[in-house]
Amino acid sequence: MAVLLLADHDGSAVSQPTRSTLAAAQKLGEVHVLLVGEGAAGAAPAAAALPGVAKVLLAEDASLAHRLAEPLAALLVQLAPAYDHLMAPASAAGKNVMPRVAALLDVQPISDVSGVVDADTFVRPIYAGNALATVKSSDAKKVMTIRAASFDPVAATGGSAPVENVAAAADPGQSSFLGAEVQKSERPELTAARVVVSGGRAMGSAENFHLIEGVADKLGAAVGASRAAVDAGYAPNDMQVGQTGKIVAPELYIAIGISGAIQHLAGMKDSKVIVAINKDEEAPIFQVADYGLVGDLFKIIPELQAELAKG
Amino acid sequence: MKLLVPVKRVVDYNVKVRVKADNTGVETANVKMSMNPFDEIAVEEAVRLKEKGVATEIIAVSCGPTAAQEQIRTALAMGADRGILVEHDGVLEPIAVAKLLKALIAKESPDLVVMGKQAIDDDMNATGQMLAALMGWPQGTFASKVEIADGHATVTREVDGGLETVKIKLPAVVTADLRLNEPRYASLPNIMKARKKPIETIKPADLGVDVTPRLTVLRVEEPAKRQAGARVASVQELVEKLRNEAKVI
Numbered sequence: 001m002a003v004l005l006l007a008d009h010d011g012s013a014v015s016q017p018t019r020s021t022l023a024a025a026q027k028l029g030e031v032h033v034l035l036v037g038e039g040a041a042g043a044a045p046a047a048a049a050l051p052g053v054a055k056v057l058l059a060e061d062a063s064l065a066h067r068l069a070e071p072l073a074a075l076l077v078q079l080a081p082a083y084d085h086l087m088a089p090a091s092a093a094g095k096n097v098m099p100r101v102a103a104l105l106d107v108q109p110i111s112d113v114s115g116v117v118d119a120d121t122f123v124r125p126i127y128a129g130n131a132l133a134t135v136k137s138s139d140a141k142k143v144m145t146i147r148a149a150s151f152d153p154v155a156a157t158g159g160s161a162p163v164e165n166v167a168a169a170a171d172p173g174q175s176s177f178l179g180a181e182v183q184k185s186e187r188p189e190l191t192a193a194r195v196v197v198s199g200g201r202a203m204g205s206a207e208n209f210h211l212i213e214g215v216a217d218k219l220g221a222a223v224g225a226s227r228a229a230v231d232a233g234y235a236p237n238d239m240q241v242g243q244t245g246k247i248v249a250p251e252l253y254i255a256i257g258i259s260g261a262i263q264h265l266a267g268m269k270d271s272k273v274i275v276a277i278n279k280d281e282e283a284p285i286f287q288v289a290d291y292g293l294v295g296d297l298f299k300i301i302p303e304l305q306a307e308l309a310k311g
Numbered sequence: 312m313k314l315l316v317p318v319k320r321v322v323d324y325n326v327k328v329r330v331k332a333d334n335t336g337v338e339t340a341n342v343k344m345s346m347n348p349f350d351e352i353a354v355e356e357a358v359r360l361k362e363k364g365v366a367t368e369i370i371a372v373s374c375g376p377t378a379a380q381e382q383i384r385t386a387l388a389m390g391a392d393r394g395i396l397v398e399h400d401g402v403l404e405p406i407a408v409a410k411l412l413k414a415l416i417a418k419e420s421p422d423l424v425v426m427g428k429q430a431i432d433d434d435m436n437a438t439g440q441m442l443a444a445l446m447g448w449p450q451g452t453f454a455s456k457v458e459i460a461d462g463h464a465t466v467t468r469e470v471d472g473g474l475e476t477v478k479i480k481l482p483a484v485v486t487a488d489l490r491l492n493e494p495r496y497a498s499l500p501n502i503m504k505a506r507k508k509p510i511e512t513i514k515p516a517d518l519g520v521d522v523t524p525r526l527t528v529l530r531v532e533e534p535a536k537r538q539a540g541a542r543v544a545s546v547q548e549l550v551e552k553l554r555n556e557a558k559v560i
Contacts, residue, residue, distance in 0.1 A: 005408035031514050068477065069440065069450050092470040099405065103444035108406040108525035111435045121529065126433055127328045130536050131337050135526040174449035175479045178465065182473040189472045195560070219560060237489045238455075238469070243431055244348040245489060252559040262327045269537060273546050273557045275549065290557065293549050301467035303546040310550075311560070 002030040002054065004079060006088040006097070013038025013046045017089035017148030019156065022050060024146045026154070027116040028085050030054045033161075036064045036072060040308035044163045061168035064176035067093055073100040074169035078103055080141060090145035094204030102143035109143045110135065114150035128243040133290045149249045151268065190239065194229070195252045198224035198241055198268070201232055201278065202297060209234040211301045212256060218308040224248065224268075226258045240266035242267035257297050260285030277304075312459070314357045314369045315421035318350040318386050320379040321432040330533045337531060346382040349427025351389075352487040355494040356457060357391035357425050365459050368392050370419060374408045376400050380510055388497035388507035394510035399522060405433075407515070407522035409441035414518035416446060421482065423464065428453050428486040439486035449479035455490035502511055 001027040008015040013083065014033075025031045036059045047056045049066045057079070063071040075099070080086060088094030088099060090112045101108035113125030114132070121136045122144065190196065197219065199212040215225045225235035227242050237279060241248055243266040253271035260276070260283055268274070269288050276289035277300055286292040293300065322328055322337070323345040323398040329338045346354075361364040371386035373379040374397040383394035397411050412424070443450035451457070451466030455474065459466045459481070468474045469488045497505070515522045543549045553560045 018511040054355050065476075069443075069452070073444065092453060092468075094438065095436050096450075099435075099440035100444040100450065102437070103406065103409060103441035108404050108407075109435070109437050109441075110526070111437060112424070124434075125534070126531070127322070127337060128434065129430060129508070129534060130328045132532050134480055134530040134532075135528055137526055139525050172447070172449070175484075177475055178478055180470075180473060180475040193471070237493070240489060252553070261325065263324045268549070273553070273559050274537075275538075275553070279359050286542075287539045288537045291549055291552055292540065292542045293546070294542065300546055304550070307550040311554070 001084040002032055003033050003085040003087065004034055004081065006042070006076065006082040007032050007047055008089055008091050008093055009035060009037070009040065009043035011042045014043055014050065014089070014158070016153050017091055019050065019153035020148035020151040021087060021089045021146040021281070022053070022154050023151040024113065024116055026052050026060065027084070027085055028119055034059065036075065037067045038065045046156070048161045049157045049159050050161070051154055053161040056161050056163040057166045058163055059166045059168055063171035064168050065103065067097070068098050068175045068177060068214045069088045070175050071168065071171040072097050072280050073104060074172065076101045078169045079166065083141065085142045085144065088146040090147050094145045096152070098143055098145050105141055105143065105247065107139040107141055107143050108137065109145070110137060111145050112147045113144050114147045128247060128271060130266055137221070168176055169180070175194045177185055186250065187216060188220065188222045190224055190246050191248055193222035194240070195221035196248050196250045196268070196271070197225050197254045197273070198226065198258060199219045199229055199235065199256050200226040200258030201228035201234070203229060203234055204270050206234045214305050215254070215256070215301060215308070218305055224262045226261065228261065255285050255289070256301065258279055259283045260284055282309050312366045312368045312423065313419065313421040314360065314388060315372060315412070315416065315419060315424045316354050316369060316391060316407070317372045317374070317424070317426045317438070318354065318374060318382050319322070319347040319427070320344050320375045320382045321347045321430055324348055324431055330531055334532055336528065336531050340368045344378070344381070346385050347427050349429055349487055351494040352428050352489070352491050353425040353491045354386045354391060355391050356487060359397045359492065360459065361437055363421065370395060370421065371411055372412065372415060374399060374403050374411050383510055384505050385497065387508040388502045389495060393508055396510055396512045397515060397518065398512050400517050402524050403522055404524050405435050405437040405441055406525060408438050410520045411515060411518055411522070414520055423459070423481055424484045426484070428488050439484050441502045443484040446482070446484070449483045450475055451479050451483060451485040452485060453488040454485050455488050457485055457491070471560050476503065497506045532541065
C-alpha cells in the first residue's frame with residue numbers, strides 16, 4: 001500500500017526536509033503528497049513536480065489554514081485507511097501533528113527516523129543521538145516523522161503527478177490561530193543555519209558574549225550557546241545547543257570557549273566540520289573537533305573577525 | 312483549577328550514556344537519574360500558575376519504576392501538592408503512558424495537563440500530543456508562554472523560524488519548551504516539607520491499561536565515532552584550512 005507524506009511548504013515551494021522525507025518514503029512504496037495550509041494550492045505545482053510522487057492531495061479549507069493539530073489530525077485520520085505509512089518531516093509542524101494522528105489510530109509513532117530498514121523496521125536516534133536504536137513496529141500502520149539530515153533530498157523537479165482535491169474533516173473547533181511572529185533577526189535560524197558559532201562559559205559575561213555575534217555576522221551564521229553560558233545568564237535559553245536545547249547539524253560549527261560537556265556534544269556532534277577554540281588544551285571539545293585552536297579567546301576572536309573579513 | 316503534571320525519571324542530562332555490550336539498550340544501572348529537564352520546566356510553570364492564583368492544586372504523576380518516587384518528590388519539593396506513581400518496571404512507550412494518564416484524568420478531572428515536550432531518553436516527543444488526542448482535547452505544544460483566562464489557554468509556541476500563538480479551549484494539554492521558564496531549585500525547607508506530602512501508588516492493571524510495547528528494540532548501537540582532527544597554530548591557518556581544505560566558508 002501507499003505512503004502518505006504530509007508536506008511542509010511556503011505557498012510556492014515544498015521544503016527541503018520534505019524532499020528528504022520523500023527520499024525515505026520512496027523506500028516504502030508509492031508516495032502521495034498531502035498539501036494543506038495557507039497557500040497550499042500555490043505549492044501544488046512544486047509538489048507535483050517532485051520526482052516519484054504518484055499523486056498530490058490538496059486540502060484547502062479555512063480550518064486547515066494554519067495547520068492546527070486538531071483539524072489536521074482529523075484529516076489525516078480520515079485519509080489513513082488507504083495507507084500503510086503516514087509520515088512527515090520531523091519539523092515543528094510534523095512533530096506537532098503526527099503523534100496526535102498516531103494516538104487516534106491506536107499506533108505508537110516512530111519519531112525522528114534516521115534509517116529505513118524495511119516496511120516495519122526503522123533506525124532512530126535516542127539520547128540525543130548518543131545511541132541509535134533499530135526498532136520493529138508491530139502496529140498495522142506506521143506513523144513516522146523523518147530526520148531530514150539523514151536522507152539526501154530528492155530533486156525538486158522531474159515529476160508530473162496529478163493533483164486531486166480532498167475535503168477537510170469536520171473541525172473539532174477547540175483551537176484557533178491568533179498570530180505568528182517570524183524571527184526578525186538577520187541571522188539564520190539556529191536549527192536551519194549552514195554555519196553556527198557558539199559561545200560557552202569562558203566568554204565570562206553577557207557583554208563579552210556579544211563578541212560571538214561579531215564572528216557570526218562575518219559568516220552569516222546563527223549564534224548558539226552552551227548550557228553553562230545560558231545558566232550563567234550570558235545568553236538566552238533559546239540559543240542553547242545541546243541535549244536540553246536545540247540539536248544542530250550545520251556544515252560548520254565553531255565552538256568558542258566551550259569545554260564540551262556531554263550534554264553540549266549531544267547537540268552538535270553531527271555537524272559536518274567542527275572547530276574548537278579554547279584556552280584549555282585538554283578540553284573534551286577537542287576530541288570531536290576537526291580543527292582545534294588553543295589560546296586566549298579575547299585575543300583570538302578579534303583576529304578571527306579580521307581574518308574572515310579578508311575573504 | 313486543577314493541574315496534572317506528568318514527570319519522567321530519565322538518565323541525568325550530564326551523564327554520558329553508554330550502549331550495553333550486548334546492544335540491547337543503554338546502561339542505566341548505577342547511573343545518576345533525574346527528572347526529565349523539560350518536565351522540570353512543566354512543574355515550574357504549574358507552580359507559577361498556582362502562585363498566581365490560577366491553579367489551586369497540582370498533582371505530579373510519574374509512570375515508571377518504584378524509584379520514580381524520587382522524581383515525584385522533586386516535583387513536590389518544587390511546589391506540587393501530591394503525587395501519584397503508576398508503578399511499572401520495564402518499557403513504557405508514549406502510547407502506554409498516554410493511556411495511563413487518560414485513566415488518571417478520568418479519576419482526577421484536571422483542567423490542564425502541563426508536561427515536557429520530550430523526554431531526553433527516548434526523544435519521542437509524543438506523549439503530550441497523544442494524550443490530547445485520546446482525551447479529544449486540544450493541544451498547545453512546544454510552549455514558550457502560557458496564559459490562562461476565560462476557560463482558554465493562550466499558548467505561544469516555538470515553531471521553525473519563530474513563534475506562533477494559538478488559543479485552545481480548556482481542558483487541554485500543554486507541552487513545555489525550553490524558553491517557557493527557568494525552573495527553580497527546591498529550597499531545603501521545601502524538600503523537608505515534600506517528604507510529608509502524599510504519594511499514591513497504583514499499577515497499570517488497576518487502571519485497566521495494557522502497556523505492552525508496540526515497538527521491539529532489535530538493536531541499540533553507538534553512532535559512528537568522530538575522529539579528533541588536527542590542531543592549528545594560528546587564526547590565519549584556521550581560516551585558510553576552512554577555506555581551502557574543508558571548503559566550508
